[in-house]
Amino acid sequence: MIKISKDLSDRGIKIACHVLKKRKPAEIKIPLFLNPVEWLKDILPDEMEVLNVLEGLWQEGILQEENNFYVIPYEFLYNIAEDQRRILCLPVEDNSIKVYIKAKGILGSSDFALIPDIYIKDEKMGPLDKRIKNVVSHNGCFYLIPLNLYSLLNEIDAYKPTADPLLQAKIIAKVKYKAKSANVTFDKFLESEEVYYSEKLDVDIVKHSDDHIQIVPVLGNEIDSLLKDSKDKVLKQHNTLYGEGIKRKRIFLEDRVVQNYNKILRQGHLKGTQIPRFLTNPYSILPEDIDLSNFSKRVKELGLKVYRANPYINIKRDKDSGWFDFEIGGIIHEDTGFSLDEDGDYIRKNELKNNAKIDVEEYRHLVQKAVESGEDYVNYKGNWVKIDREQASRFLNIVDNEQFRKTQRIDITRLPYVLKIYENIENLEYNETALSLKKQLTGDFSISDFGYPMYLKNCQLYEHQKEGFLWFKGLYENHMGGLLADDMGLGKTLQIISFLCYLKECNEIKPTLIIAPYTLLDVWESEIRKFSEITSVYRHTGYKRYKTPKLLKNYEITLTTYETLVRDQLLLGQIDWQAVVCDEAQKIKNSTTLTTTAVKALKARIKIAMTGTPVENNLGELWCIIDYVQPGLLSSYHEFRKTYQIPIEDAISNGSEAYVEVKNKLLNTIRPVYLRRVKDGILSLPAKNEFFLEVELTALQEKLYCQLIEDYKNKGKSESPLGVLQKLMELCAHPRLVRDEGEVNTFQLLSESGKLQRLIELLNEIKRRGEKAVIFTHYIKMQAILRKVIMDVFGINCPVINGSIKGDRMNVIDKFKESSGFGVIILSTRAAGVGITITEANNVIHYTRDWNPAVEKQATDRVYRIGQTREVNIYYPICISSRGKTVEERLNEVLQKKLQLLNEVIVPSRCLSITEENYDYLLQDFSDWSA
Template sequence: MNVYTTQPFQVVYSLFEHEYLGYLFESYVVQVNSKGQLTLQHQNISAKNADEFRARLDADDFKLIAMMDQIQQDAVLRKFSPKKKLSAADFFLKVYDPERGDKALQEAISRHMQTQMGKILELLRNGKTTFIMGKDGDPTWRQIHIAPERATVLFHFRRNADNTHYFPTVKYAGQKLEFQYKNATLICHTPAWLLLNDQVYSFEKNVDGKKLQPFLNKKFIVVPRSVEENYYSKFVAPLVEQFDVHAKGFDIRDEKYVPSPYLTFSEIAATEAPATVAGRDEAAAQEKGRILFDLSFKYGDYMVETREAKRISVSMEKTPDSYVFHKLIRDVSTEKKFLKELGKRSLEVKNGHAVLEKSEAFSWLNSNLQGLEEIGFTVQQSQRDGKNYFIGDITLDVGITEKNDWFDIYGTVRFGEFEVPFIRLKNNILTRNSEFILPNGQVAIIPEEWFTQYIELFAFAEGEEHLTLRRHHMALVNDLQNGNLATVTMSRRLEKLRGFETIEDQPMPAGFRGELRPYQKAGYNWLHFVQNYKFGGCLADDMGLGKTVQTLAMLQHRKENGAESATLLVMPTSLVYNWMNEAQKFTPSLRILNYTGTYREKNVELFSEYDVVLTSYGIVRLDAELLKTYYFDYIILDESQAIKNPDSNTSRSVRELKSRHRLILTGTPVENSTMDLWAQMSFINPGLLGSQHFFRNEFLKPIEKEKDEQKTRRLHALIKPFILRRHKSQVAKELPEKIENTTFCKMTEEQEHAYEETKSYYRNKILTNLEENGPGNTQFMLLQGLTKLRQIANHPLMTDPGYEGSSGKLKEVVHKTTDVVSKGHKVLIFSQFVKHLEIIKRSLDKREIKYTYLDGNTKNRHEQVERFQQDESIQVFLISLKAGGVGLNLTAADYVFILDPWWNPAVEAQAIDRAHRIGQQNTVFTYKFITKDTVEEKILALQNRKIRLVTDLISTDETVIKSLTKEDIDNLLS
């Protein structure tokens, strides 16, 4: 029977009993007559049609209607039936079958229904009209009322000689409520809601209906003496904790104490199952190396965990003739004060727990232990921990004293009463193992900051029983002193070095012919400076600034000031002739031995008759055993990047040689990797950067992979005192101008077709591999693909011998070469690819343009250089970038062509420096030839932002390839 919304109506809530689900409410709207009375005209209301009756519903009504929908049998069927096609009758008959019913599902349904009913009854308390439904389905059969106040329950226990009587009494508004034998009904159990005489009562302290149910039709329960003790401990004690209990025949004693806070810590093992650890904080910390803090409070002899929600704890004591229940009442406000104290000290305790990383935890303990104990905390380790950790004061005193050519290091660590030599922590610091075993077996946790503060000290120091640092580690010693990490004592001479502002001027040797430019004289003074302090040095001036002449001046000075043995000068074979020429020109009195060639005299006794022995890296490798029997005055490595691979035979052989002083000369200290720097620095100042393993972990990986600027600065600070690097723009003001140009070349149609075909092939292959296997497995394929594309951008003939078309770049290069030559200029043409030079050669031959040529296989390098420098009819020099990038003086040229630029601008700069160096009188014009719409153009754009790992020292090829992102690769191949 429909209710009309155009006429008055009212929403009502009707209680009925379901055969299986117990007491439920259903919502209805009922038509109201002209006298304001409810009529028999009614209809069910649900969330589906509630909006039609919105005019007379409030927010609580909408909530109630929706909640009542959720407890109707169809909703229960949808929520709990795994077979959705099962009818309601079949479902309930199966689940509630007395013999084969599903008990677990019954309990789950009951929990759901009770929770919903409890919420519904709370909302109905807000003045809602409520009825009991008639057997004929009339929703307004008998009105009931929800009592506005809550009733109280007092549980009684009377222990007598034979048994114990147990019963409850109920009071409402101060009056005893007679509910036994009164047809009272519990319409909800959790919590209890009692229907009595058309009134529905709720209870304080959320009494469970199961505790009242037995007494609806029973005066009391008898507990026999035989089960008394078990009953009292399992039932009475929890009841006393939660509710008001009146006892006769035994005692209930209220006990109040001032709580004492206990902070207990324990290690969370990686293997510990989440179920064995209480709370979400611990479960989230299932990994090795974390510490769990547990806050609890001691009340008299009782320990209460903070995470326990109950404010009252009860324990039972059996006396000779009865029982005593000790009712401990917690002081929550005092507990909160102690909790705040931990918060002030940055330990955030939630639900009684806090979890910290082990190192952070013990650092916190060491800093706060004393303060916590002063305000009443007891800090202790859990007895279930396998390890016994030390907590207490940890202090460290480190002293450094200069002794001759090294620094002595001594230090003492105090762990409470124990004093331990600092050197005992060496392996722990180097391996970042924070656990140190004390003499009594306790485990002390080394403060986390020590690993950062002292790892370099242990990595660079030598000795197992006693630590020493070489003098070249003075920057580290300064840092330790400035950071108040060590007390330093040193001689007046070294103190002077620490505060020096200018390097002393040194007189030029009498036998030096010529004059050094001001910056070269400064370099000569610097070489004396590192020599006087017994440091190894790296002269890393730009190419063309005269490293050779500065070194020769220093060697002449050594000769004139009583050098006791010869100097060994090691270089690429191609530079031997250049050194001999320069020595003849500037230091003719130096006795030079050319220790190269197949027929060299392998006799080190011969060296004493010479001042300088010139040799190559190859000879050092071959004659290593012989050469290391001689103690040289200096060992000098020219183009020292030749030893950049520390594991190569060349690098090993050179490091084994013996000398008083060591010096390296290079324009590019780093070519491929930061490890290049380690190899060369370790030659001039052994141990300066620690072991190779240490350097890789502490510097190479952070700098190259993580772009760690702090590590980059730290590396600079360590090497800065031993490197002198000047740029031409800074010092060689007399050099003529260098004008750089970029010439863009358009591909021919045939060339473009070849390029696009190759690009598509590699793009698909590389990007697919990148998706499937990540960047690590793509580098070789990427390098291969980029190389092929670069070659096609030069000329497709380089990859396809059958190619019959032309090349846009070749046309442009030949055109510009012809133009330059016709105006009487000389030009250096560099290419990374010998194949490319071969193609250029054929074009020059056709035009009868004369040239000289140099690549890695050229034997008569000197002759080629002399012809180009002296013969005016030869205006072109074709040079492979690798073979001619260093050691050549080609100032006759005033044009430089770079045909195929690559990642490393430093390599290109070296090539340009063959012409733009001291002695050049003319403006030098450089041209980079870039093929448009190819990978060359994109490489040019990437150069600026991808290769500056360590400013002015590190510029790499391999490292840039490794650091390319998927986006970079995508752009290169687009």
């Protein structure tokens, strides 16, 4: 019997766990492997479930050890999932909690204060009740104050008594501001005080004309309404409106908000070329902490767009003569991430069509207008178009070359020279023919050509990584970009680092830019230092980051985030980068975002994208990434949708194989700039064996299965089919997940579930071989049952991993890996299936199935990956019955069909998940199950 006590301490909820042994309580330690197995063998599944959750919170750093007991800091309570709070009997947010706030004393007196009275279920907290931070104890029960209400109470707690009426009025304003989203009432005095406060600033946009827009600072409806008659008024931290006395209205603002408000007010009216400069880089005017997500919608509504015109070359080969005709001119692209419609098709009046071509004389006219005005933007048919004057000048000089002007034709022997001239023009648009010809001329790389770069260290590259290095080298030498879309675990980062070492060897690495999510910057920095002798690395983030290009150019590698790039695109866009690398390139999958626009505007000799999931929602994401690494290769998005996206996605949705031919055409088109390898067939890993084990439902399971179906039928459409499907899946795992009553000893638990019985048989086989096993299931209750039964049957305390493993808590995994012989670890399929390597195990058991085969594969890859030396056995126990097909059988059939699409990079990953479209098939056999 386990006793778990909870109490409130100054720092958090104090938790102590004890087990009664020989009539004496013994303390249970977290993590559980610190305890003797005999202490835990006789505990109940519900008690094991509690201990599992506590261990999971310890792994995530939420449960912390302190003076022989454990504590959950109060501020972490909001980070614990509701089902975990329920299992631990922790206080949950109670929306019945109300606060009545009254004033003590008068404004201007030193004894002025705000007194909050807290009501729980309409009962005022009494003298025997207590509150510590965000938890209140009332009538012997604990309650968690809702987060918004706790934020308000924090303001009152932080108030320091003063006789300054301004500071007193400010605390009233702040509390009333936070009370808008909380269950709060005020006394008559406080209610009558017309004080206002805002802790954030937004912006709106007003279009006066095509040549005049205004950026308007927004503080919130109430304050903006008060300021409507003085929109151009500079604000202070304390602002009094409408005179003094009882009619006055006072606005209080934080210093940061005041500064940003007044900055926007001063710079808000934009005219002429200021408009496109702002639309392509809003943070040139707006403060960094302004959220532009809603602002961008407003820009789109007003139809504000900016375009850029680049030189264009189209090469047509004469089939008979071997000569090439050159079509030259300009091509117009949309240059702002604000306003492109989702499908890219709808064009408003006077708008330019994206990827529209103009002839060379019209392009020359735009360039001349830019030169004469000395501006980078010119007005073209009522729209703003950006012209790179330096780029355009080089292009027109080539076009005006006498020999080229005479024929505009060239022999194949001269083609490489001409291409080299043209690719010196930044962002030159190539068509498919030019790129394929270039690939023919450069030839394929051979692994025999590989030599380790001089500055690479501490690693031996696999064959596929050597090929990746040579691929990057070839791209760079031929002024082409590339998308590396290797499967997870194939070492994309190391391939990039190898290439960067080659650039350093050629003395061409400075400056290089790597853009990645903030959480990966540490990984990049440590990997660069671990595997290379590149030491000139600078992290460009935070308020203290450099503000001039000269300083950035001094570093070989600059690391930054996508968010910082958007804010600093004018700064970073001035630099001629040798290479720009976009990690997790799905960040630029949407052509309508500021992030994508900022990335595509960067100048670089080679642009590299890397992601294992280039297509998540639709094929337009692949087009957008390819348009970054090699613009023009897939033509306009409009043409891409018509040629590839719609035919492929429609065919997949209809279950047709017709997409294969179109898919192959697409892959052939992007092949020169696209490299994807999957583990199967690449790594020299041992064999992977899959076993689908049929397991008969027990009589109890069949009885409950029929009852669940009858209940569902009787409720008609009032219950979601998803609800009954989930209950049936839980039942197949174990009846205790849907009905928890009766005896709970190990013998009873085994007798109730055919799948659990088969699991123990399987683990006995694995034990005889002296091997380790990993069991995947996401049901917390099932994890507790498994842990108890395995402990009672095999005498081992197997660890359970539910969430992320942080820092030194990896010793839970390490202890399992280091133990000799037979061992078992239980993992949550999704939460613990990422960031963990357990090649010491070679048996994987998917006790319950995930509804996306990609997630299951990723979980399996914790075991089947680089470092695995033994054959890997993967087991899928599936419940069957003589009454008819079970939900598990149907689910396995659907997953096997979806599995065929798993390695098809052009298939959106959303297409792999079980959706409502599959529910009818999963429920197809309900008529066979009658009670």
